[in-house]
Amino acid sequence: MAQQVDTARRAPLTRDLVLRAAVELADGTGIDALSMRKLAQALGVVPMALYKHVTNKEELLDGMLDVVVGEIDPPAAGEDWQRAVRQRILSARRALLRHPWASRVLESRTAPTPVVLAYLDSMMGMFRAGGFSVDLTHHVMHAMGSRIMGFSQELFGAPAAGGQDAAQDVDPETARQLAARLPYITEITTRVAHDDASVVGSGCDDQFEFEFSLDLLLDGFERLRREGWTSR
Amino acid sequence: MAQQVDTARRAPLTRDLVLRAAVELADGTGIDALSMRKLAQALGVVPMALYKHVTNKEELLDGMLDVVVGEIDPPAAGEDWQRAVRQRILSARRALLRHPWASRVLESRTAPTPVVLAYLDSMMGMFRAGGFSVDLTHHVMHAMGSRIMGFSQELFGAPAAGGQDAAQDVDPETARQLAARLPYITEITTRVAHDDASVVGSGCDDQFEFEFSLDLLLDGFERLRREGWTSR
DNA sequence: ACCTGAACACCGTTCAAGT
């Protein structure tokens, strides 16, 4: 009876509920605003109650990433390795883009969770099934780096963004000085601005850049595989 | 006279002195231990005194990165583009490795400083001098990502590390279960362990992996350049 | 005018006191 009153007053907290609430909070207000105290408040619970379900904040972040990784599609069957890997990585990218905080949190982790390990393992399996040696699969996974999770860790979103921002809301004289000091950045930002009015914001099409370098790498891998490349 | 007493009591603080002390502190005790309060203490100064030379902690971190970027060698003259870019990036890597906190801080920045912009600009100039079109130079810079600063943003240092760590200090039965659940990671870690006893620690040679993927990218770039690749 | 101590508004986590 007393138990019934308790559960009526508030749905019992579970680890899953905590993680889902944390993901939702981070999606909505950003990862910087996610604190144990704020999360507890969002759940209508005292901060200490969270420590029943996660031992500390690190484990909370790990759990949140597991939620995101769980959204990645399984490998497609009946495709050649390159198309299958490409599709899966683009699925991972969609999951990462749905949760803008995820890539930054992923970067901050020092050890993978079992869920992430399982994802990496299945990705390795896709290369092995495609005829890659153990040796080449190993190095190929390193070369993919964070791209295997669907993000490219570019510098500042886009290297050109700073130059462009600086160039456009500045008087002509300062713009000329900037162009003299940073001729190549200016050259590119000018070209990008002329090129394609459909791309807004930074002036760079992130998805295009991601696929450009992804395909460059995958083509390189295929070439090494065909040549029977070995590290020794 | 009063001034002389002041300077005798303590060398006057400059922005440069603050930045150098911050770099030294981060090198010694790690970036997590670097707080405005601790830095002030290391300089024998009250925390508020730092705010004379940097407007906030973000600007301090930016300044620290500028110190690191200042350690990167200028472009070598008289080399073909690929050798010159390769050498310079490996120089950047040496600078980054000297300051283990730098890559993580770099990832956390949202806008490049003028010093970083100048470095990126000169790197673009190396591609342009090597016969790359504005268009291709643009996409090539994106594809390089953080590699242009000399680090590769691998996942957890090495994807295999977790599997290997877990596999080696565990009883045979658990190891067998792990091998069944993560067959491809196990396959690679086993191979790496047999392969080369000279590599210690994680079992992966970070420098080899960095150069492997760097050369894969540079070779891909050269191929596109020769073929007169264009995005439209 | 300059400098700085105390204070503000937060953290993640510990721990002892209360039910």
Add this chain to the structure above:
DNA sequence: ACCTGAACACCGTTCAAGT
């Protein structure tokens, strides 16, 4: 035995009071 409020040991930064 369980739960939780207060407290601890920090943050970056503001601001008013003192010299």
